[in-house]
Amino acid sequence: MGKTSLQNGTPSPAITRAWIGLMRAQQRVLAAIEKDFKSAGLPPLGWYDVLWELVKADGGRLRPFEIEARTLLAQYNLSRLIDRLEREGLVRRETFDADSRGRWIVITEEGRAMRERMWQTYARSLERHIGDKFSEAEARELAALLSRLA
Amino acid sequence: MGKTSLQNGTPSPAITRAWIGLMRAQQRVLAAIEKDFKSAGLPPLGWYDVLWELVKADGGRLRPFEIEARTLLAQYNLSRLIDRLEREGLVRRETFDADSRGRWIVITEEGRAMRERMWQTYARSLERHIGDKFSEAEARELAALLSRLA
DNA sequence: TTAATATAGATGCAACTGCATATATCCATA
DNA sequence: TATGGATATATGCAGTTGCATCTATATTAA
Numbered sequence: 001m002g003k004t005s006l007q008n009g010t011p012s013p014a015i016t017r018a019w020i021g022l023m024r025a026q027q028r029v030l031a032a033i034e035k036d037f038k039s040a041g042l043p044p045l046g047w048y049d050v051l052w053e054l055v056k057a058d059g060g061r062l063r064p065f066e067i068e069a070r071t072l073l074a075q076y077n078l079s080r081l082i083d084r085l086e087r088e089g090l091v092r093r094e095t096f097d098a099d100s101r102g103r104w105i106v107i108t109e110e111g112r113a114m115r116e117r118m119w120q121t122y123a124r125s126l127e128r129h130i131g132d133k134f135s136e137a138e139a140r141e142l143a144a145l146l147s148r149l150a
Numbered sequence: 151m152g153k154t155s156l157q158n159g160t161p162s163p164a165i166t167r168a169w170i171g172l173m174r175a176q177q178r179v180l181a182a183i184e185k186d187f188k189s190a191g192l193p194p195l196g197w198y199d200v201l202w203e204l205v206k207a208d209g210g211r212l213r214p215f216e217i218e219a220r221t222l223l224a225q226y227n228l229s230r231l232i233d234r235l236e237r238e239g240l241v242r243r244e245t246f247d248a249d250s251r252g253r254w255i256v257i258t259e260e261g262r263a264m265r266e267r268m269w270q271t272y273a274r275s276l277e278r279h280i281g282d283k284f285s286e287a288e289a290r291e292l293a294a295l296l297s298r299l300a
Numbered sequence: 301t302t303a304a305t306a307t308a309g310a311t312g313c314a315a316c317t318g319c320a321t322a323t324a325t326c327c328a329t330a
Numbered sequence: 331t332a333t334g335g336a337t338a339t340a341t342g343c344a345g346t347t348g349c350a351t352c353t354a355t356a357t358t359a360a
């Protein structure tokens with residue numbers, strides 16, 4: 001039994017409230033951010049994560065399975081997300097010579113530009129929907145607590 | 151600009167880490183719980199919320215728009231979720247005489263039994279995936295911080 | 301070598317979601 | 331009391347997800 005529980009195997013009210021709070025907070029903030037993206041005529045937030053991993057990576061490229069590990073996307077979802085990104089010209093698929101099962105996913109100039117454009121909106125959203133609600137110390141505390149669930 | 155931000159409109163690292171932590175924690179815990187449900191041969195977690203609201207409600211029944219308000223489900227998603235619950239015999243749609251646009255959604259005995267069965271698994275999951283990770287005080291602190299985002 | 305197994309990535313299909321709109325009814329007011 | 335607008339719920343459609351499986355290639359071990 002966990003550190004925090006009643007005798008009968010029922011989670012304590014605090015645990016329950018933390019869980020409900022986690023679900024609702026994530027849903028609300030995510031919905032608010034997605035709405036801001038939509039208003040700005042931007043693609044869904046999920047695209048950002050992939051583009052950002054590629055920008056951070058050496059040579060602006062990664063293997064699909066590497067993106068998968070960094071983003072928590074399921075393999076089949078990532079494969080199709082890459083389809084969409086490629087259709088919009090934001091990434092290219094290139095051959096990976098050392099293993100012909102593999103591919104490089106390479107970010108294009110358009111992809112880099114899009115990521116920056118998305119960040120403008122994203123940064124403002126984070127400020128508005130999260131930053132405004134916490135002091136610096138509280139934000140650190142929240143991040144620390146959440147990291148225990150990762 | 152928020153309480154917590156740098157000059158240039160970029161969210162502070164603490165805010166960014168809180169946000170990433172929020173997304174990842176929710177995804178991971180939700181995925182773990184859904185997996186537990188699936189292993190136990192149970193329907194998706196989303197069903198639980200509706201059944202639970204109905205159990206708590208007077209007479210075991212609510213109007214769809216009341217469920218909507220209590221669960222954050224979108225109207226069209228709820229309408230279809232009720233279809234599925236009804237198909238499984240867990241709820242019934244009944245007429246609402248005072249306003250014939252409306253309906254009652256009534257939980258059945260099977261619905262009550264299913265909710266209890268789901269709770270067995272749910273409670274253990276919450277213990278394992280959240281309760282084990284926090285002291286009582288920490289859980290309260292986390293819930294309090296998350297409630298600011300609601 | 302070859303056969304068995306594992307890994308990288310893609311894809312058909314059914315279920316679910318979001319969006320827009322439909323349908324039915326109610327309410328306010330001219 | 332007719333009409334314009336609001337509210338409650340449902341639904342067609344296109345896009346997305348999850349699941350299972352496929353193809354292609356790599357690795358291991360006999």
